Amino acid sequence: MDLTPDLIKVLANGGIAVIIFVIWFVTYKTQSKSYTDLVERLFKQIEQDLKYKELLIGILTRLETKIDIHERRNRNE
Secondary structure, eight states: OOOOHHHHHHHHHHHHHHHHHHHHHHHHHHHHHHHHHHHHHHHHHHHHHHHHHHHHHHHHHHHHHHHHHHHHHHHHO
């Protein structure tokens, strides 16, 4: 099999396409992994924020109840 100039051009162009595809694929996989990790970290942060807000709601509800009780006592006196 002789390597004609046309065949060499096709192989060279195909080789460049393969190299570009491999670079794109590796970049895509890396970015995809980074994105997945970022989404997981954000989801954990949102869960922690939700727990913290639930705790604050409980504290504020108790404070509101104490204030209401104190105001009722002051009105009755």
